[in-house]
Amino acid sequence: MTPVTGFLRERFAERPDRAAVVAPPGRCTFGELAELQDRWGRELDRRGVGEGAVVALAGDFTPATTALLLALLDRAAIVVPQSNVSRVSHGRGDEISQVELRVDVDRRDAVTISATGRCAQHDLYDELRRRGSPGVVAFTSGTSGEPKAAVHDFARLLEKVHARRAALSTFAFLLYDHLGGVRTLFHALSNGVTLVASDDRSPDTVCALIEEHRVELLPATPTFFNLLLLSGAHRRHDLGSLRAITYGTEPMPQSTLDRLRAAFPGVRLQQTYGLIELGPLGSRSRDDGSLWMKVGGDGFETRVVDGVLQVRSRAMAMGYLNAEAPITEDGWFVTGDAVQQDGEYVRVLGRRSELINVGGEKVFPAEVEDVIQAMDEVAEVRVHGERNAIVGNIVCATVLPAAPDADPADLARAVKDFCRPRLERFKVPVRVRVTAEPLHGERFKKTR
């Protein structure tokens, strides 16, 4: 049987001397990556790692991790990618996905392989073994309760990157355990462009790497772009190589998008959309300044039912290891994302589960955050609902001031005054807390 990464190897051979992965201090060319893949393949064979073996691969986008991932896929192993700042702890992830072998790769590409003594058994794993397909297990963020482990047939995900496309050298901002991150990697490998990565994702480091390696595409989160603009790092570095910016994984405030557009004239701005259970879908923003986008196509069908986006695709997850999948009888995956619809375009309002019901009136945190984020005095904001005996729930905001010495009471009052003329009354935060702590996690997403 032809290994699933066979098409990639043919492409590596076309440009063996071009940089494939640059992850200081490590780097490798496409030719070296092919050699590394073979070397690690021999080691896996020696250890008897074969079809259906459940293997945790922990690391970041480095040469060894990339080579090991390719070698594991070729052996039809089931890979559980874990980053150094995984959303689920490695131990918990190993337990849920019944990891049989751990492969840990550190920043200097030193590899440690250890057997866990487990023997993984699950109907979804059996189905992958029957198909002879490699698998990947990805975790949902698990903001409430147990994180859910979605199992994908990796061969089907790879179908999405078979076609050659014009590609841009890319900064790997999304992490290795995120399907968007994995997709970024394979898109770059398939199209022969360089992937630049760093475990330090602070604005200045990211900008320095973009400048040094002439990166053309920066896919990141709205939270990161907000911090970037606030830090002014984009003015301290020459980012003239950038041709496109993509943003996703959480709602983008219109105010941040407007500032991003002003700061990067001539750079294409594109919203992305995807879920752990679906992988990234194709998307196209209506224009650079718009949050409306078309999603789907290329094997993904979409529809909106009761204001919630549903998606159907051959490439969607086979199911969860530890939960029932929210799939309708006719095979549509219920995303949980509430959307507005305008013809072919949708605008994501937020997770249906985060909706705040104020006496029957509906509020999405993102629309309130959008307004507050536009205040010069505010660095970061997070909005949530709190139970209230009179109206069921109230809107509450937590803000991190732009100036550390801001008076909390004055700022709280200023936030409410700013919101009153801009939002309907029930959307104006009743309680505004001022914090000194960042409101995002290491994945540069708001912590909810």
Next chain:
Amino acid sequence: MNQKIVECIYAAVDEANRDRNGRPPLAKELDTPIHGDADGMDSLGLINFIVAVEENVERELGVSVVLGDDRALEQDPSPFRSVRALAEYTEVLVAEQS
């Protein structure tokens, strides 16, 4: 009557008067009706007012009280019928916490 608590309520009245939607401002007097009167507050106004009083009490007296829970709603007569009634109810809660 605890004058500090009354001041906390008056500060919340000032706050509420910033958002009266064109209705006449509330007077800082003990007999001013808060809710359940045509000139009082609507439900959203009341919630904002209650949270403001809670925050003021916490800041000025260092005591965390909850004025907008089921217990308050079940009181008969309502503690929100006037500034005086609310001050007395708040005083009871503060005493329980101390």
